[in-house]
Amino acid sequence: MTAHHAVVVVGGGQAGLSMSWHLGALGVEHVVLERDRVGHEWRDRRWDTFCLVTPNWQVDLPGFPYAGDDPDGFMSGAEVVEHLEKYASSFAPPLREGVTVTRLRRTLDGVFALETTAGSCTADQVVIATGPYHEPAVPRLAERLPSAITQLHSSHYRRPEQLPAGDVLVVGTGQSGAQIAEDLHLAGRRVHLAVGSAPRAARRYRGRDTLAWLDAMGHYTKGVDEFGDADEVRLRANHYMTGRDGGRDIDLRAFATQGMRLHGRLRGIDDGVIAFAGDLAANLDHADAVADGIKDAIDRWIDANGLDAPHEERYVPVWRPARGETTLRTGDITAVVWATGFHRDHRWIQVPVFDGRGYPTHERGVTSCPGLYFLGLPWQWTWGSGRFAGIARDARHLAATITAARRSRVTEDVSWLAGTATETFPALDWVTGRAAA
Known part of the structure; x- marks a missing residue:
C-alpha cells in the first residue's frame, strides 16, 4: 500500500464518508481507510431492537438527505447500515475496507506517516473520523x-x-x-x-x-x-x-x-x-x-x-x-x-495533541498540529456534531480548512521557488528538510 496521498481519512462511517464527499466535491485527492466495513459500528455494536433516538429527517448526510416516506420515524440499526451503504454507492468514495491504521506519526518534514495492516503510506493531511467509542x-x-x-x-x-x-x-x-x-x-x-x-x-x-x-x-x-x-x-x-x-x-x-x-x-x-x-x-x-x-x-x-x-x-x-x-x-x-x-483508544496516534484525559485538543476539529483533524466527536462544535444532524456541517468546515491549508502550502512553495532567482539557498534533502552535505 506504499503511496502518498494529499489527505488520508481514517474511518469509513458516517463521519469519514461525509468528509470524503466534501473532499471529492472540491477535487482533493484522498483515500478513506476503514478497518472493517462501512457501517461497522452500527452492525456489530447494537442490539436487535435498536432504533435511532433522532428522527429520520435528521439523517442528512452531504449530498444525500433522507428521502424516505417516514421522516418522523426512527431507523433501526439495520436500516442505518443500509442507508450508509447506499450513501457510499451514491458517490463511490476512494474507500479501502478491511484496512486498520496501526500507527500515525508526523515526520520531520511535516508529512504524516501511516502504518496499516495493508502496508505504509504518507499524507500531507489526515482526518481522524473514528468516533469516540473505541474500547468498552x-x-x-x-x-x-x-x-x-x-x-x-x-x-x-x-x-x-x-x-x-x-x-x-x-x-x-x-x-x-x-x-x-x-x-x-x-x-x-x-x-x-x-x-x-x-x-x-x-x-x-x-x-x-x-x-x-x-x-x-x-x-x-x-x-x-x-x-x-x-x-x-x-x-x-x-x-x-x-x-x-x-x-x-x-x-x-x-x-x-x-x-x-x-x-x-x-x-x-x-x-x-x-x-x-x-x-x-x-x-x-x-x-x-x-x-x-x-x-x-x-x-x-x-x-x-x-x-x-x-x-x-x-x-x-x-x-x-x-x-x-x-x-x-x-x-x-x-x-x-x-x-x-467506552474508553477512547488513540494509542496509535503518536502526535502530541491530547490533553491529560486523552481527549484530542482542537477547535472545531482542527488540532494544534498542522494538517491533523478530528471529525465526528460529540460536541465537536455543536450538539449535532456527534450525530447525523451535524456531520455535514462539520465536514464542510474541515474540507474548507484543508483546501485553504493546501493553497497556503502551494503559495509558500511558489514563493520559495521564485526567491531562488535572486537569492542563493543551500541544497535541501527533501526527506528530512535539512541542508544537504
Missing part, C-alpha cells in the same frame, strides 16, 4: 462478581435470549442502559437497574417531537464556545428516550410500578453483596427536572414566536423510591449488562 469500559469491580454470573458490555448485548434465565442487573442509565433495560423488561425479564445521573427528555411535547422543537430553536447549531465550560459540556451524558415502536418516553418510574427494581448508583461489591448508593430519588428527580427544563424552554419559544401549539399537562411522577441505600445479593442475579460507556 467496564469497572474493575466487575472482577468481584462470581464466575457463574454472565457479564456483557452493552456493545455485546443483542437480545434477552442471549442471557441465562433469571434476574438481570443493568448498570447505567444513559441511552444504551435505559433502552436495554426496557428491552429486557418488555421481554418479561426481571430487571434490576442501577440508575445514574443521566438526564431524560420527553419524546414529544405540545404536538411535536421534542427534537423538532429544539432544532427549530437553533439548539443543534449552538456552538460549544457559547457555554461557560466547553470541557464540561462535552462530558455530559445524552438524554435517554427511545425511537422504538415509533418513539416514546422512557419512564423509569413507570417501569418500577411494573416490577422493575430500581437502585441508586452502583457503589461496590463485597462478600456476595452488591451495594447501591442512596441517590436513587435524587437521580430520578434530576432526570425529571432536566426534562421539565427542556419543556420550559419550548414554552418560552412558542410564546415568543406567537405559535399556535396545543397545551400539554406536565408529567407527574407515578412512583417514588424509599430513601436510603439498597443491596442485592449476587446469588439473586444470573447476568449483568454493563452500560458504562
Whole structure:
C-alpha cells in the first residue's frame, strides 16, 4: 500500500464518508481507510431492537438527505447500515475496507506517516473520523462478581435470549442502559437497574417531537464556545428516550410500578453483596427536572414566536423510591449488562495533541498540529456534531480548512521557488528538510 496521498481519512462511517464527499466535491485527492466495513459500528455494536433516538429527517448526510416516506420515524440499526451503504454507492468514495491504521506519526518534514495492516503510506493531511467509542469500559469491580454470573458490555448485548434465565442487573442509565433495560423488561425479564445521573427528555411535547422543537430553536447549531465550560459540556451524558415502536418516553418510574427494581448508583461489591448508593430519588428527580427544563424552554419559544401549539399537562411522577441505600445479593442475579460507556483508544496516534484525559485538543476539529483533524466527536462544535444532524456541517468546515491549508502550502512553495532567482539557498534533502552535505 506504499503511496502518498494529499489527505488520508481514517474511518469509513458516517463521519469519514461525509468528509470524503466534501473532499471529492472540491477535487482533493484522498483515500478513506476503514478497518472493517462501512457501517461497522452500527452492525456489530447494537442490539436487535435498536432504533435511532433522532428522527429520520435528521439523517442528512452531504449530498444525500433522507428521502424516505417516514421522516418522523426512527431507523433501526439495520436500516442505518443500509442507508450508509447506499450513501457510499451514491458517490463511490476512494474507500479501502478491511484496512486498520496501526500507527500515525508526523515526520520531520511535516508529512504524516501511516502504518496499516495493508502496508505504509504518507499524507500531507489526515482526518481522524473514528468516533469516540473505541474500547468498552467496564469497572474493575466487575472482577468481584462470581464466575457463574454472565457479564456483557452493552456493545455485546443483542437480545434477552442471549442471557441465562433469571434476574438481570443493568448498570447505567444513559441511552444504551435505559433502552436495554426496557428491552429486557418488555421481554418479561426481571430487571434490576442501577440508575445514574443521566438526564431524560420527553419524546414529544405540545404536538411535536421534542427534537423538532429544539432544532427549530437553533439548539443543534449552538456552538460549544457559547457555554461557560466547553470541557464540561462535552462530558455530559445524552438524554435517554427511545425511537422504538415509533418513539416514546422512557419512564423509569413507570417501569418500577411494573416490577422493575430500581437502585441508586452502583457503589461496590463485597462478600456476595452488591451495594447501591442512596441517590436513587435524587437521580430520578434530576432526570425529571432536566426534562421539565427542556419543556420550559419550548414554552418560552412558542410564546415568543406567537405559535399556535396545543397545551400539554406536565408529567407527574407515578412512583417514588424509599430513601436510603439498597443491596442485592449476587446469588439473586444470573447476568449483568454493563452500560458504562467506552474508553477512547488513540494509542496509535503518536502526535502530541491530547490533553491529560486523552481527549484530542482542537477547535472545531482542527488540532494544534498542522494538517491533523478530528471529525465526528460529540460536541465537536455543536450538539449535532456527534450525530447525523451535524456531520455535514462539520465536514464542510474541515474540507474548507484543508483546501485553504493546501493553497497556503502551494503559495509558500511558489514563493520559495521564485526567491531562488535572486537569492542563493543551500541544497535541501527533501526527506528530512535539512541542508544537504
